[in-house]
Amino acid sequence: xxxxxxxxxxxxxAELRQRVQILGQAITDDYRGExxxxxxxxxxxxxxxxxxxxxxxxxxxxxxxxxxSYGHQPVSSGTVxxxxxxxxxxxxxxxxxxxxxxxxxFTLQAxxxxxxxxxxxxxxxxxxxxxxxxxxxxxxxxYRGFEVPDAFVVGYGLDYQGRYRNLPFIGILHxxxxxxxxxxxxxxCRRS
Ligand code: PRP
Numbered sequence: 221x222x223x224x225x226x227x228x229x230x231x232x233x234a235e236l237r238q239r240v241q242i243l244g245q246a247i248t249d250d251y252r253g254e255x256x257x258x259x260x261x262x263x264x265x266x267x268x269x270x271x272x273x274x275x276x277x278x279x280x281x282x283x284x285x286x287x288x289s290y291g292h293q294p295v296s297s298g299t300v301x302x303x304x305x306x307x308x309x310x311x312x313x314x315x316x317x318x319x320x321x322x323x324x325x326f327t328l329q330a331x332x333x334x335x336x337x338x339x340x341x342x343x344x345x346x347x348x349x350x351x352x353x354x355x356x357x358x359x360x361x362x363y364r365g366f367e368v369p370d371a372f373v374v375g376y377g378l379d380y381q382g383r384y385r386n387l388p389f390i391g392i393l394h395x396x397x398x399x400x401x402x403x404x405x406x407x408x409c410r411r412s
Contacts, residue, residue, distance in 0.1 A: 223384070223387055223391065224410065225384070225393060225394050225397040225408060225409040225410075226374070226375075226384075226387070226391035226392065226393065226394065227391070227392045227393065227394040227395070228391060228392045229389050229390075229391050230368065230371075230373060230389075230390045230391055230392050231366060231368075231376075231389060231390040232389050233388045233389045236271075236365075236376060236388075236389065236390065237271075239348075239365050239366065240268070240271045240272055240275050240348075240365070241275050243272060243275065243346060243363050243365060244272055244274075244275025244276045244277075245275070246363060247272075247276050247278075247316065247346065247363065248276050248277045248278055251276075251278055251280075251314060251316075252278065254314045254341075255312075255313045255314060255341075256276075256278055256280040256281070256313070256314050256316060257280065257281050257282075257283055257308075257310050257313050257314065257315050257316070257340075258272070258273055258276070258280050258281070258282050258283075258316055258318055259282075259283055259284065259285060259306070259310075259315055259316065259317050259318060259335070260273075260282070260284045260285075260318040261284075261285055261286070261287055261317065261318065261319050261320070261327070261331065262284050262285065262286040262287075262303075262304070263286065263377070263379070263385065264319070264320035264321065264377045264378055264379070264385075265318045265319055265320045265348075265377060266377050266385070267320075267376050267377035267385065267386075268318065268320050268348045268365075268376060268377050269282075269284070269318045272318055272346065281308075283306045283307055283308055283310070284304070285302065285304055285305060285306055285331065286302075286303040286304035287300055287301065287302055287303065287327055287330070287331060288300070288301050288303055289301065289326055289327050296323065296324045296326055296327075298324075298326055300326055300327050300330035300331075302330075302334065306335075306338070309338065310335065310338050310339070310340045311338060311339040311340065312339065312340070312341050313340055313341055314340065314341050314342045314344075315335055315338075315340040315342070315343045315344070316343075316344050316345070316346055317331060317332070317335065317343070317344070317345045317346065318346050319345065319346070319347045319348070320347075320348050320349065320376070320377045320378055321347065321348065321349040321350075321351060321368075321373070321378060322347045322349070322350055322351065322355070322359065322361060323351045323354050323355075324354055324355065324356040324357065325355050325356055325357040325358065325359045326356065326357060328345060328347070328359040329357045329359045332345070332359055332360075344360075344362040344363070345359065345360060345361050345362050345363070346362065346363035346364075347361050347363070347364055347365065348365035348366065348376070349365060349366055349367075349368045349373065349378075349390065350364050350365075350366070350367045350368065351367075351368050351369075351370060351373075352367055353369070353370045354370055366390075368390070371392045371393075372392065372393040372398050373390050373391065373392055373393070374387060374390075374391055374392075374393050375387030375388070375389050375390045375391045376388065376389065376390050378390070380393055380397070380398070383408050394409070396409070397409030
């Protein structure tokens, strides 16, 4: 398999699909009749955001932001960089941030403050994976997919040094690959 760097499948594809449908239904029920703007946080939320948007049966709009705090490092730098802002105003609208994972919480906290200042009618968060054990700052999570252990998870949008975002499941990266920490742009970890 091209994903031989994966030690264990943590959340299989079918389970992800099922949970995304449940989240989509809850959001549909909560925002019926409202002007909803879905805000996926790129790049990690690219896959989840695309699936979630299609699981919401409302005439929503989509406006992505791109943030980065990890770069190619395995730990958060603590400094969140806004690489791409919203295209349109969210003033008076119901804004819903869509994140692939909350870890330290630095990214979501920075975005929360940034968007709150734009005057939305409401601001909420929908997070696929919650790595609660590593939280450093408190941020509200209104819709949560799964709680995950403190392991290096990749797939379904999440990466390690830019790779594995296209895995259809959430997997735990093999420690060998993670500890070797090959420099950015190096070939993917091969274990066989
Ligand atoms: C990842 C992830 C979240 C953030 C969560 O982004 O997509 O945005 O880290 O971590 P935190 O709670 O510790 O801030 P990353 O900076 O790796 O960029 P990416 O989305 O392009 O992968």
